[in-house]
Amino acid sequence: MNSLIWPFLLPILTALACSLAFGLPGVGRRVFVALSAAAQFVLALFLAVRTFQGEGVPLVLNIGGWSASLGIVLVLDGLAAIMLCLATFISLICILFSYAETPVRFEQPLRLPLMQLLVAGINLTFLTGDLFNLFVAFEIMLVASYALLTLEANDQDIKEAFPYLAVNIFGSALFLSAAGLAYALFGTLNMAHIAVRAAEMGDAFSVKLVVVLLLVVFGIKAGIFPLYYWLPNSYPILSFSLGAFYSGLLTKVGVYVILRMLCTVFPHTLDGIYGMLSWLAGLTMLLAVLGALSRDFIRGILSFHIVSQIGYMVLAIAFFTPLAIAACIFYVIHHIIVKSSLYLIGGTGLFYNRSDSLARMGGLAAASPWLAALFLLQALSLAGIPPLSGFWGKYLIFATGLEGGRYWLVGAAVLASILTLISMLKIWLAAFWQPAPEGGVSKPTPPIRAMTVLAGVMTCVSLGIGFGAEPVFRLSRVAAESLMNQSQYQEAVFSRLGKEAGQ
Amino acid sequence: MQIETALLVAFLFGIATYLILQKSFVRILFGFVALTNAANLFMLAMSGSPEGRSAPIINDSPLPSVDPLPQALVLTAIVIGFGLTVYLIMLLYRIFLDARTTDSESLFKSEAGDE
Numbered sequence: 001m002n003s004l005i006w007p008f009l010l011p012i013l014t015a016l017a018c019s020l021a022f023g024l025p026g027v028g029r030r031v032f033v034a035l036s037a038a039a040q041f042v043l044a045l046f047l048a049v050r051t052f053q054g055e056g057v058p059l060v061l062n063i064g065g066w067s068a069s070l071g072i073v074l075v076l077d078g079l080a081a082i083m084l085c086l087a088t089f090i091s092l093i094c095i096l097f098s099y100a101e102t103p104v105r106f107e108q109p110l111r112l113p114l115m116q117l118l119v120a121g122i123n124l125t126f127l128t129g130d131l132f133n134l135f136v137a138f139e140i141m142l143v144a145s146y147a148l149l150t151l152e153a154n155d156q157d158i159k160e161a162f163p164y165l166a167v168n169i170f171g172s173a174l175f176l177s178a179a180g181l182a183y184a185l186f187g188t189l190n191m192a193h194i195a196v197r198a199a200e201m202g203d204a205f206s207v208k209l210v211v212v213l214l215l216v217v218f219g220i221k222a223g224i225f226p227l228y229y230w231l232p233n234s235y236p237i238l239s240f241s242l243g244a245f246y247s248g249l250l251t252k253v254g255v256y257v258i259l260r261m262l263c264t265v266f267p268h269t270l271d272g273i274y275g276m277l278s279w280l281a282g283l284t285m286l287l288a289v290l291g292a293l294s295r296d297f298i299r300g301i302l303s304f305h306i307v308s309q310i311g312y313m314v315l316a317i318a319f320f321t322p323l324a325i326a327a328c329i330f331y332v333i334h335h336i337i338v339k340s341s342l343y344l345i346g347g348t349g350l351f352y353n354r355s356d357s358l359a360r361m362g363g364l365a366a367a368s369p370w371l372a373a374l375f376l377l378q379a380l381s382l383a384g385i386p387p388l389s390g391f392w393g394k395y396l397i398f399a400t401g402l403e404g405g406r407y408w409l410v411g412a413a414v415l416a417s418i419l420t421l422i423s424m425l426k427i428w429l430a431a432f433w434q435p436a437p438e439g440g441v442s443k444p445t446p447p448i449r450a451m452t453v454l455a456g457v458m459t460c461v462s463l464g465i466g467f468g469a470e471p472v473f474r475l476s477r478v479a480a481e482s483l484m485n486q487s488q489y490q491e492a493v494f495s496r497l498g499k500e501a502g503q
Numbered sequence: 504m505q506i507e508t509a510l511l512v513a514f515l516f517g518i519a520t521y522l523i524l525q526k527s528f529v530r531i532l533f534g535f536v537a538l539t540n541a542a543n544l545f546m547l548a549m550s551g552s553p554e555g556r557s558a559p560i561i562n563d564s565p566l567p568s569v570d571p572l573p574q575a576l577v578l579t580a581i582v583i584g585f586g587l588t589v590y591l592i593m594l595l596y597r598i599f600l601d602a603r604t605t606d607s608e609s610l611f612k613s614e615a616g617d618e
Binding site for chain 1: 580
């Protein structure tokens with residue numbers, strides 16, 4: 001028994017303990033959850049170190065000792081390890097930020113258990129090596145996210161949850177059908193098994209059909225054009241701490257699963273699908289950044305940016321060379337940190353100005369130079385100004401695109417970057433630069449200071465990625481190589497599954 | 504048996520699509536109920552034709568049993584679908600209480616008017 005089950009089990013147990021043992025919100029419960037989140041982060045780091053010491057060779061666990069087609073396997077390879085670390089880190093920071101955001105007496109009793117449940121679903125999605133188990137993990141994650149979305153929504157906003165729910169339930173039904181189809185075609189739901197059988201079938205139309213169905217499902221989750229419309233309207237109804245969590249992780253789960261499916265599970269010869277994906281990615285980044293320009297409150301602008309940035313990641317996947325996959329992984333690492341920290345900075349601004357509508361904000365640069373510096377660093381990083389982390393991510397994607405002769409798509413990506421910078425300047429000018437609104441700016445209270453510190457920690461990590469781009473990229477390289485190496489993955493899973501699976 | 508199931512799945516998916524595209528919440532809700540059931544039935548049909556096979560439980564039947572895995576999977580999927588339906592009903596009821604309408608078009612139009 002190795003420790004692969006704990007990244008899933010620990011949040012579940014925390015959620016249970018949190019709601020059963022403690023019951024109502026209190027300081028003790030907060031400390032307990034924060035400690036558990038920190039423990040999860042340490043565990044993820046420990047697992048990541050173990051994986052990368054083995055050069056990204058996957059670690060495997062058979063749950064309950066069941067063999068091959070009957071049991072479920074958990075697999076941890078380089079990419080999954082990176083994603084686990086990021087997920088647990090963001091969850092820790094967001095939980096701490098939510099403590100500063102809401103005083104204990106106003107806290108919703110279900111909020112912390114649901115956040116932990118969400119982490120459990122996300123972690124299981126990263127770890128699972130089985131298509132149906134992936135469906136279950138997705139559902140755990142989605143159900144927790146539905147509940148959190150509506151938990152604190154007011155009467156005006158709650159209707160925005162309906163499109164989110166409707167689109168995602170539709171996606172779930174489609175996922176179930178795709179899983180059924182995959183079982184009928186391949187006779188198994190184990191990903192390594194599917195990889196073996198799909199490789200035997202080669203270019204069969206039915207394999208492509210399953211891939212396209214799965215891409216629609218995960219495209220809904222990731223927010224690829226034309227499936228993103230549910231996202232920019234529903235995320236702004238979240239409070240900033242939850243918004244940081246959702247924007248950092250939920251869409252990236254979709255990107256992760258697309259990577260997993262295209263690189264590890266299905267054959268690398270689906271050129272038509274990569275071509276289609278690349279154009280959809282180009283449209284995603286352009287249309288979404290135009291949406292961001294049209295919005296006039298911070299959460300709205302940032303929500304559209306999530307979608308636009310997804311475009312870059314999917315573009316990198318669609319180029320589909322080992323270097324492009326490594327660039328995509330690097331971009332995901334950069335993006336999760338930057339996006340969440342921008343949300344946290346926006347949330348701190350909300351407390352200074354008591355509003356996040358740009359018309360009613362102002363004077364933040366004078367009130368808090370530190371916050372202004374943090375925002376400027378992260379906004380420029382999002383737009384891709386060297387030497388910040390976003391520059392390296394974009395540079396790698398552009399370089400692989402130019403290498404493949406995809407000039408139009410790279411041009412679209414550059415244009416989208418410039419528009420990103422403009423929409424970030426919009427926030428900067430309105431919230432930070434212009435004089436304070438009539439109500440003035442709040443004095444920095446202890447919670448606001450704590451929020452600034454948390455945003456600062458995230459910014460430091462992000463700066464670290466920018467200045468230490470080389471080691472981070474080396475990690476992405478190792479992760480990408482083991483992700484693309486299907487035989488290594490199969491070997492790791494089958495050696496655990498015993499002789500029955502070998503055929 | 505397979506043909507009938509396939510027709511039923513197609514019929515359910517068709518009904519679901521039609522209902523989800525309606526304006527009224529109640530119809531959309533029924534659309535989602537039909538959709539989850541269509542997906543469940545599709546999953547169940549993947550265990551192959553049940554003719555000439557026995558149920559996948561311990562019994563004295565000499566016949567080979569049907570593939571039990573899709574049946575196990577569909578149980579999970581039914582539970583999840585049921586939970587989602589209940590949640591959807593509660594959400595739509597709450598929206599109805601707040602907005603006093605079950606017409607999705609007027610619900611989102613009034614918001615566009617405010618901005």
